[in-house]
Amino acid sequence: MDDFPRASLDHNIPLLVTLGIPSDESPYDASPEPAFKDQATLLRSDEPILDSDQARALLGYILDHDASDLPWNAMQDAVSKYKFRVRTAARSLLLPPRRARLPDDIGPPLSSTVLHSPFSPLSPVSPLYPDGLIDCRWLRKHQELVPSVLLSFYMLSSDPTQATLRDNRIKSDINALKNALVQSGYKTRLAVVVLGDQKRSSADGVQERLENIRKICGIDTKSFFFVPTQESQDELERIAENTLTTIYAHATEYYRDLGRHARKKRSRGVAPQPSVPPTSGTSRSLSLQDWNVRYDFKSAIFAEYRQEMDAAYRSFEQAYENLLSSEVVELIPSWSPRWNEARLLADIIAIRSLRCLLWNGQTTAAVRRWQLHRDRISDLVESRGSGTNNYGWEAWEARWATIMANLLERVKLPDLAPATLALYAQPEKAAMGDRLRPWDLLHHPGYWYHIAATHLIRRRAFALAIPEDDRRPPDSSPASKVAGKAFSYDTYMCPEPHEEYPIPGFKGTKHSELIVDCLMKARSEFQKRQQLRMAAELSLECGREYTAVQDWQSIVLLLEPLWRDMSFRTEGWLDIAEDLSWGLRTAASHVGRADLVLTIDWELLNRCFANRRNWHCNLSKSLDGIDVEFKPTVKIHDGNVLSFLSTSFVFRTEEGKAGQTAQAQLSITSNAHPGSAPIILDRLQVDFAGSIRPLVLEHKEDSAGPRRKHRDVIFSEVSLQERAGQNTEEDNPLSAAGHATTASLYGDVDLTLAPGHTLVFAMDIPLREPGEANAASTRFSISQDAFDLEYVARFQESTVPDYWYVSAASRKLMSRSNAHSIHILPRPPKMEIKQLAVPDEFYTSESIELRFELVNAEDENASTKMDVVLRGEELSPCVLEVEGHDNPCPAEAGEQESIVQGVSLGTIGTAKSTVVTLRIEPYAMSTQFELTLQATYHLESDTATSIIQTAIFQVNVVNPFEASYDLLPRLHPDPWPTLFVYEGPDADDTLVKIPKGLSQSWCLVTRYASFAAAGLLVKDVDVSIRAPPSVRCFTTKKQGLPEGGREVRPKTIEEAAFDLVAKKMSLDDRTAASLDASFIIKWSRLSDAEGPVNTTVLPVPRLNIFGIEPRVLGSVSYVRDLVVLQITIENASNHFLTFGLGLEPSEEFAFSGSKQTTLHLLPVSRRSVTYRLLPLVRGEWVRPALVVRDKYFQKVLRVIGTEGVKMDKEGFLVWVPPEEEDDVNQGGD
């Protein structure tokens, strides 16, 4: 935009010139056109200039609100009510003449001669004369020379003596100004500001005086302002604001008048005649169409002054259409300078139209307008000019794109501000529905600059094609040629061919500079919007331009940062990376940056980049032709480049043990270009994280060691030697952290690596300390005569499985990931903890003894300590006894665990053993617990390292027996005591109380089974009864066990019966009683019959006796053939009870006894009824249908069988023995 003439593109805002207060800022430039100076109208004021602080503050405020540099968008309208371009003049200014003089060489003016403005094509003095359309001088006249408002400042004197005099002077001065203005012919409005003097004067007098001045001078109230003295800054600003707002209305009015005037002239419909008819040139004067363009353009400009952008746009479009119509521009011959002037005017109009559109936020319309102008001009140039296939057209295209970018920068569209990160503006509503072309969406300036750059590149291409003849300066080539090329090149706003592409030795256009400038501007726009890849792309293009001008230093500066953290490489855009690398390499080799050259060469050796022809593919030749002062040392990290060397380090197994060696393989694969020179590595060092010492492989040609080759794989086994580090780097952080010493593992191998080959080195790595270890990095060192190079590759955690080479020919996939790491286990303990002969299970009530043997399998004596931990519920106390030591160690009992800690076992000699015994008190309940034995020992040779061996045992304690119980009633033989015998008081002193109450007899039958896994020997059984004090109880075992006990096999049931006789102490006590009984089994293990006798106590469910209800007991005895059935009814209650007995006849027996009878029972008494049965069947159970009924309650009582009587659901059954056993009396008592 800077290429256009001054003022041609500025946004027009009303011009305000202040008079009376001097200022250095933006002075009114009175002499832009020296030609007019003698004719210019001088406006002069004789009043002294104002120099008070107040006046300066006022002017300062006005100047601050100069709107010349505001962004070109409608946002500003809301902020400020006025817009002025402010110029200051002290006391005088020159206005350009209204009428041009006729040139002297033209004869005396005819009477009919009409003089026109010097800016008009009608005046012979104007450069436009006779057929120019309009030029920037006219624009400048309005923008810079002719103010819309002249703001004159005066000071009101406060001295009463001089007041009238001074006031009159002001009046005459104002009048003089007014007259001068009228004389000048311009309709500039005059506004007056009167400032009050410093000293306060009476308010009424001032008002009067002001009114007087105003009236005398005939000034409108709206053009007359007063600033009282000593107002505060705020107040001053308010007044200034008011003043400016008011006079802005005048300014608008001024330009409206001018616009109206232009339209009036247009509507006249006749082309005015020049002052003097043209005689030179084509002697062509402007046609009506031409005049219409001029008038429309003027209307548009005046509309712009009024900030009526819509109106301006319409007028501009009208002017544009007319200008490019067949009647205006097509009539101008293309050789004439007017042709280029017309093109310039078209450009100016188009740019101003674009600004109008952007002003209103019509972004899509603006882009379309931009394209339309480009297309129109291109058509025009194609048909009338010199076509579009030349550098001039491309120069214009580039300019046209740049203009859009510049416009966008000036307009500052809020939608496209960098902070919004928006790349393009959304289309305005009007354009929304259409089929939008993507480019119709207004993109940010970066894109426009980029387009400009591409056009500039094309322009250069055209320029380079200029034939040499045309490139000669005009003075050195024949005149005919100069004339010839004047028409064959489009030189609109661009240099002549001899400057566009000068022959060597002459100055001319520097295309690369222009291109780089555009690209850099674009790049900064893209960077502002976080389009970093785009910016990188532009840097790359810039680099190409620098290459063209061989500015190597700039390339390095520009591309090196890009190359260093290049996202293209890591993201896999290798073609881009390659392009960048080559560009940088070329520059670096010229600048002498050996490090860059080497690093880039290292990277480019990778096969994934294309191999360039003419490239040596040999690292050792990289520095050929580069001057370096000293031998460079280059360090390359794998993160920075895409190296052609890939390494993997694999441990055979996931785990290893300290003190042993681990099999490992290092494989190096070269992905260099096939055909490139083999690389010879001098030294290769693998550093480990963890406790493994660095591994150093050194190159030795024809090194010893088996070496097998199969296709591309070379497999060799390396024997490593541990040596103190000789020349390991001191700055190696890994070894410094891992080791106090710098001992390394050394091996000699052949490290020649041909492209595509893989070197595999198999080795045994000694492991030292427990922990995690992994191969951290590999360092390749290459020493050449010309340079030293070190390449460091880190091993990454990866999911890609590595290979394990079984041999050169075969390899297998490692199934685990991260095969470069190994878990080193501690040195394995060789102390053994053995449990000595134990039974399968332990039983409750048995004291448990566990014996363990500690066998020292180490090669040395070991001083050992022992910890024992028992974990379980309700642990019994336990003690640990050590063989050969006297005092056992009791365990510290806790809730969940009991611990014996730190029992010293002394030194156990190698291959010797020690036995410890753990004794645990018997458990009452079945349980289980976990026993942990931990032997901590250290060898005599290495007392610092403790070695730990742990053994865990599960111990189960189970119940050996379970039992079930039956309590059967029996008939107590003794008669009941009677109520009628007085018991007498108990003698307190008697030791043994004699029970005097009721007694009952029972039989307790116990069945016990062994649940032990092994056979047990039951030595004795017993019942222990705990009776309440009111009851006395006796038990007798019915059958004793055989001498030496009974052997009880697992899962067999044994029975033991006990007679139980209970007596109440007192007859008065007739409540029920319950007995707590327990069953006691004394036993020992069958396997260990002589061992201790264990006592298992099994609780018996509570026994309830002495019920208060009457009971009916049936007992049976046999007398020869007869069965004697005795029914005994016991009434233990305090009531008199009556029972009815009835025995039904049966087919199974005959009986004697009362078939039906009534029995009366006194309180606390019992009675028996006897039936004698003659059984009719033998060897069977018979069921006597005997019913005992409580007469009072009408309740049938159940007959409870005693010995020899069987009970079932329906009643009781009596056994009739078979015949031959008749005489045997079964069980009768």
Add this chain to the structure above:
Amino acid sequence: MAATIPAIACLGVIGRNNNPLHITIFPSYDPKTNTASTPVRTPLQFSLLLSSSLDVFDLRLRTTSSASVSGDLGLLHAIDERLAVYGFETNTGTRLVAVIDMRGRRADARVAGGKGAAAAAVVGLREGEMKPVFKAMQTAYVKLLQNPFYDPDEHSPPTGVGGKRITSRLFAEDMRRIGETWMPGVTSL
């Protein structure tokens, strides 16, 4: 100058790690020779174009608060009057990019489509006109993923760095077919 209509100049599939998975370049119509024989840019320039579209993907991620449900980002940006870049992002972060050459094809080449009359008028693109392209590309990509021998982790490793390119011939053919058959107004590919 013969009337031209938009055509696909380049289709790109970019992996989760911003790595190029696949690039197909199509020749554009050249008014000088009146044939569609050469692409409008060099392969390197297309690579740069696709790579710079990643900027826009990143920007969109930053500026739009909630990710677009469909994944269709529409117009990413236009490079100049001819080339415009459209983008689509799948749920797994794979980006599909279509570079459109607004003058990529001669309008009368469309006679086969039977809409020759309308063709000449096509200068711009409607809102959803790229949808079928991305739908077809996604279908092709899904088809590729269904191939048990295609390991997506190999092509976009979870480590976030690099990845292999797609080598499937079928996929490449699909891309070629999409690029060659698409033209404005086509609703399914």
